[in-house]
Amino acid sequence: MTGILFVVTHLHGIGHLRRIGVLARACSERGLEATVVSGGRPLRDLDLGDARLIQLEPWLRSRDERFAELLGPGDRPLNDDMRSKRRERMLAILAETAPKVLVTEHYPFGRGKLRFELEPLVETARAQSPRPWIVSSVRDLLVRKPAEKTRWMAEAAMEYDRILVHGDPELIPFELSFAQAKAIAEKLVYTGYVTEPPKPRQKEPERETTGGEVLVSAGGGAFGREFLQSAVSARPLSSARHLPWRLLVGDNLPEQDFRALSLTADDGIEVQRAQPDFTAQLARCALSISQGGYNTAVDVLRAGCPAVIVPYEQGCQSEQRQRADLLHKSGWLTCAAGGDRDPGLLAAAIDRELTVRRRSSRQRGPGPLPKLNGAEAAAEILANLAAIVPAPDPGDQPRGHC
Numbered sequence: 001m002t003g004i005l006f007v008v009t010h011l012h013g014i015g016h017l018r019r020i021g022v023l024a025r026a027c028s029e030r031g032l033e034a035t036v037v038s039g040g041r042p043l044r045d046l047d048l049g050d051a052r053l054i055q056l057e058p059w060l061r062s063r064d065e066r067f068a069e070l071l072g073p074g075d076r077p078l079n080d081d082m083r084s085k086r087r088e089r090m091l092a093i094l095a096e097t098a099p100k101v102l103v104t105e106h107y108p109f110g111r112g113k114l115r116f117e118l119e120p121l122v123e124t125a126r127a128q129s130p131r132p133w134i135v136s137s138v139r140d141l142l143v144r145k146p147a148e149k150t151r152w153m154a155e156a157a158m159e160y161d162r163i164l165v166h167g168d169p170e171l172i173p174f175e176l177s178f179a180q181a182k183a184i185a186e187k188l189v190y191t192g193y194v195t196e197p198p199k200p201r202q203k204e205p206e207r208e209t210t211g212g213e214v215l216v217s218a219g220g221g222a223f224g225r226e227f228l229q230s231a232v233s234a235r236p237l238s239s240a241r242h243l244p245w246r247l248l249v250g251d252n253l254p255e256q257d258f259r260a261l262s263l264t265a266d267d268g269i270e271v272q273r274a275q276p277d278f279t280a281q282l283a284r285c286a287l288s289i290s291q292g293g294y295n296t297a298v299d300v301l302r303a304g305c306p307a308v309i310v311p312y313e314q315g316c317q318s319e320q321r322q323r324a325d326l327l328h329k330s331g332w333l334t335c336a337a338g339g340d341r342d343p344g345l346l347a348a349a350i351d352r353e354l355t356v357r358r359r360s361s362r363q364r365g366p367g368p369l370p371k372l373n374g375a376e377a378a379a380e381i382l383a384n385l386a387a388i389v390p391a392p393d394p395g396d397q398p399r400g401h402c
Helices: 015-029 080-097 112-127 147-157 181-187 225-237 255-264 278-284 294-303 319-329 343-359 374-386
Strands: 004-008 034-040 052-062 101-105 133-139 162-166 188-190 214-217 245-249 269-273 287-290 307-309
Touching: 004 015, 004 080, 015 034, 015 101, 015 133, 015 294, 015 374, 034 080, 052 080, 080 112, 101 112, 101 374, 112 133, 133 374, 147 181, 162 181, 162 374, 181 188, 214 225, 214 278, 225 245, 225 255, 225 343, 245 255, 245 278, 255 269, 278 294, 287 294, 287 343, 294 307, 294 319, 307 319, 307 343
Parallel strands: 004 034, 004 101, 034 052, 101 133, 133 162, 162 188, 214 245, 214 287, 245 269, 287 307
Antiparallel strands: none
16 A cells, blocks of 8 residues: 555646655654655656656646647547547546555646546545545646636535645735635645755855856746746846856757757856756856746745746746745745746846845845745644544545645
């Protein structure tokens, strides 16, 4: 019997899988047997620690940021045969692992295109004896959805025992982006933000914004081409033009775009594929310029470096802008909305951020950091649930925090 079974499918970016990787490692470190089922494209440098990885086949990705069409290997559109194979394999994994706790990442608050496999998974788990606890893992903010979709999400969430919200309600309460939060309030448990645990290191001298390098990052790279190109163009316009710049390009940016970016970069810019030591690079940089995905934003907060966030807003994506605006208003960083299309705007935001940090001795912002112990807190919650098996019948479930 597996302790925790995580089910995740990253369709365009890599944030969901990275976050589950951190959670799986935290569970393993507590002595829990953890298995991760990944239904997205295989990812280089995925660190699961002692957790087991099962790659679901055929894997899927989204054609673009609208998530309107899903594609399998060879860019074959998702069809009934692929759906059947994935659904059957998912149910076989559930039977094989017999988890004490089943965790679905983002679902039912997203991944509606995968309902064909996730709804049967949850229904089958609920019918098992002993029955596993059924838990949803969800980030702090959701993309805005029509009211009929949020109502369905709330109804589907009623089938769950716990909803782990990986955020801090003092900074961003879940109801800010999910209007139906009150309907499932008794199931909500805030864990704090999930981030890579800090690595022990020797004490470093206080960071000076006149030294070090400017670190430009675009997460997995799928949404990063315009942003990275704008950053290259913004460098000579900014007060950071005399510093060395390093552009970290995720694997999801096509090779031809990576090469084109390298050709347009001047001598003061090094362009490279993203590496696993991103958090260590953040800790010693003079300035971070990044998009506003969950993982990157939280890594920036933990590092405490001066930071400019350029939120991705194409299609129906609202989550990055909302998070960046809130962090900007709270004084943690500078939001440069539109900076992916306007290098001048981005350069001005860089100058504002560096000026503010030079004038202030408080590099970490206006007050105490939001809670960043989400991985450890979530692992403790899951361990406590795993110790109580079978899960109670839905009508007899204890409510609230465990």
